[in-house]
Amino acid sequence: xxxxxxxxxxxxxxxxxxxxxxxxxxxxxxxxxxxxxxxxxxxxxxxxxxxxxxxxxxxxxxxxxxxxxxxxxxxxxxxxxxxxxxxxxxxxxxxxxxxxxxxxxxxxxxxxxxxxxxxxxxxxxxxxxxxxxxxxxxxxxxxxxxxxxxxxxxxxxxxxxxxxxxxxxxxxxxxxxxxxxxxxxxxxxxxxxxxxxxxxxxxxxxx
Numbered sequence: 001x002x003x004x005x006x007x008x009x010x011x012x013x014x015x016x017x018x019x020x021x022x023x024x025x026x027x028x029x030x031x032x033x034x035x036x037x038x039x040x041x042x043x044x045x046x047x048x049x050x051x052x053x054x055x056x057x058x059x060x061x062x063x064x065x066x067x068x069x070x071x072x073x074x075x076x077x078x079x080x081x082x083x084x085x086x087x088x089x090x091x092x093x094x095x096x097x098x099x100x101x102x103x104x105x106x107x108x109x110x111x112x113x114x115x116x117x118x119x120x121x122x123x124x125x126x127x128x129x130x131x132x133x134x135x136x137x138x139x140x141x142x143x144x145x146x147x148x149x150x151x152x153x154x155x156x157x158x159x160x161x162x163x164x165x166x167x168x169x170x171x172x173x174x175x176x177x178x179x180x181x182x183x184x185x186x187x188x189x190x191x192x193x194x195x196x197x198x199x200x201x202x203x204x205x206x207x
Contacts, residue, residue, distance in 0.1 A: 110124050
């Protein structure tokens with residue numbers, strides 16, 4: 001049996017960094033999320049079985065969103081204003097407010113990876129259609145060492161529709177279905193890699 005081709009395959013991925021975000025529908029302006037240090041992503045797929053003649057005939061998947069947390073070393077006031085959980089009152093400072101709406105954002109970041117060639121490279125990724133909740137706080141007094149608090153923003157991401165190759169309409173597959181895109185990543189050898197996090201990309205079908 002021949003050995004599988006491993007060229008271009010990731011061996012390990014690590015070291016998340018350089019997070020950015022853009023509020024959906026407001027502008028294409030991309031802003032940094034300062035001091036992000038963790039990111040988790042869970043696929044929320046459910047299945048429904050259909051039965052007939054006393055047996056299971058087919059099982060269909062429902063894949064509506066992904067969820068997880070964005071972690072930072074401290075809360076980001078500008079980010080919290082943009083996601084609708086804080087305001088800057090007259091007289092300065094920052095005020096947390098009751099959440100009445102949750103604008104969707106597109107969220108980008110970088111991770112390092114290495115393949116069989118042993119060369120450390122950087123991958124760039126966007127997560128589409130995120131609604132972000134305010135973080136919970138827990139503070140503890142310093143004792144022999146500093147006890148640092150972190151900010152973990154829970155999110156649910158609903159994705160965007162894959163666009164046709166022209167980018168003008170949604171892509172429709174051979175069964176008449178749209179295709180939902182949750183994340184979009186590029187590596188150094190991909191076209192447009194250098195500026196991939198400079199603006200929110202539009203994922204398009206290859207055909």
